[in-house]
Amino acid sequence: MVLDVMIPKDSDRPCAIVELLQREIFEGLIGIKPGQIPKDELSPTERAWLLSVLGGETVHAITEIGWADEAVRWVETTTASKVSSKADVEQFNAGNGFSLLRFHINDGSTCWLKATGAPNTQERAMSVLLSRLCRDYVPEVVAQKPEWNAWLMHSSGQSLSELPREAPEVERMLQIAVESLAVLQIRTVGEELDLLNAGAVDHRTHVLRNDAEALFAYIDEAMGCQTSTKVSPLGPKRLGELKNIFEDACDYLSELDIPDTILQGDLNIDNILFAGTHCVFIDWSEAYVGNPLVTLEHLLLLNQIEDPSQKASYNRHLRNTYLTAMSSICDARVLQDALPFAPLIAAASTILGRKDWLQTRELSDPRRFPLVRAIARHMDRAAQAPSLLRALLV
Known part of the structure; x- marks a missing residue:
């Protein structure tokens, strides 16, 4: 031992x-x-x-x-x-x-x-x-x-080292995971204070907006430390534009008044157990409270089907499955309006994590910068999505 x-x-x-x-x-x-x-x-x-x-x-x-x-x-x-x-x-x-x-x-x-x-x-x-x-x-x-x-x-279920490779089986297992995630999150509606008191990190939308200044300063620092020339870093001008888009997205989502729920901040295949008709989610060291769509976006990242059109089709189906399941706590049309913003907010949530670096200023750890830069580029792509830009112009 x-x-x-x-x-x-x-x-x-x-x-x-x-x-x-x-x-x-x-x-x-x-x-x-x-x-x-x-x-x-x-x-x-x-x-x-x-x-x-x-x-x-x-x-x-x-x-x-x-x-x-x-x-x-x-x-x-x-x-x-x-x-x-x-x-x-x-x-x-x-x-x-x-x-x-x-x-x-x-x-x-x-x-x-x-x-x-x-x-x-x-x-x-x-x-x-x-x-x-x-x-x-x-x-x-x-x-x-x-x-x-x-x-x-x-013991709660079967652990998988990876999802099956056959597309229909991937969709079947992810559908079980999506439905289970919705049930889990629905059961935490109204329990935000208890969750926060138990140690969950506050990722509610208005809190994320308040963290925007520190978040994008952190991203700017990470970009400034890039040495690779394979891809250009996001410069201060673009990061300023991204910050404005992010703040507008947070304001939009706050007006939709979607109930906050538990978020699994470390969602990977190792932290999902399959128990026949449902899934069990384990390892809650990274527990957050915020917009439920954040964890849905992280769950959809497990869909690694190679064919782009097939992958997109499955993701649309999985999102619809989730919205239907969540309609008992929120109008599905409201959740549909929020979907274009989910990738941007989910990426920001990932970078912020426990937000301990906000208090300790231990943010200059170069070992984390490559990940921060990669996620920031994901945010940049998400901010350019036509559906998001159209929603902000309404």
């Missing part, structure tokens, strides 16, 4: 502390004391870190020696069932207060234990709230352990 992972400043290599749960499966290993580890095997920081863990002086409870046994006991007490074997426990994440484990139960079922550290500490509260509001469309939280910032979930 990996207890913790770090990359010390005085070393360029990651270092992990691992607890051996079943010694008998590793014949030939010989135990040594920490003082016997050669000096060149560990940096001073790594050695101090190892000694602190062995001495029980850890920052996170889930990095303590013996935590795996405690986790097994908690799962068994909570489920009133026996874990099949510690050897069958699967670990998918670890380090800095994070851990993701899958337990196989003797009755054939499975459950997941997830613990999160900074900056995702809010995910537990969000998962618990959504489990109450959106049963069947998010993982069911059956227990939580605040001292670990952990929660226990039942």
Whole structure:
């Protein structure tokens, strides 16, 4: 069991502390004391870190020696069932207060234990709230352990590494996802304050408009750092025009008075489980509140059908399916009027993300600039769409 992972400043290599749960499966290993580890095997920081863990002086409870046994006991007490074997426990994440484990139960079922550290500490509260509001469309939280910032979930569906390649099957699965997304979002209407209090980031349209100045200054900085000559950067003049269009789009959408809902800010195929007739949406570390069409646009990006006309036809059908499903909370004609603005707003939402860079000013990280430039060019194309320009002229 990996207890913790770090990359010390005085070393360029990651270092992990691992607890051996079943010694008998590793014949030939010989135990040594920490003082016997050669000096060149560990940096001073790594050695101090190892000694602190062995001495029980850890920052996170889930990095303590013996935590795996405690986790097994908690799962068994909570489920009133026996874990099949510690050897069958699967670990998918670890380090800095994070851990993701899958337990196989003797009755054939499975459950997941997830613990999160900074900056995702809010995910537990969000998962618990959504489990109450959106049963069947998010993982069911059956227990939580605040001292670990952990929660226990039942398995919810089948994970896909990628969508099928056959076009009709792609449309069928995306239609299930679109219908499920609508149901999930409808159940969060009127729950905006609870969602925000649980840690969701505020991406409501009027808030996005207020962020426009900082957003486009950020994009301008990213464009100014471009070194590639394959495509020209968007200059200050065009970014100023884009900012005006974005602000007008936000004003237009605000007048439509579409109910705000939960948004999945990290929507990818790995975060959608298929459970037969519906989908389950997982991993709510990037939970936002805003215009529901934002997540619809992100979902449609999963449509990677190569034929352009076929892809466009499927997307029109999927949008109509979504509008029909959402008509119980908003006139479908109002949503139809909002559709031309959705790609522009969804792209801005992606760049803003948690908006932590607005507070910390850690926005000059060059590793993120290529992504910001790519999304900004998507915004530029979206702003040139005839349907959007026509809507703004009305």
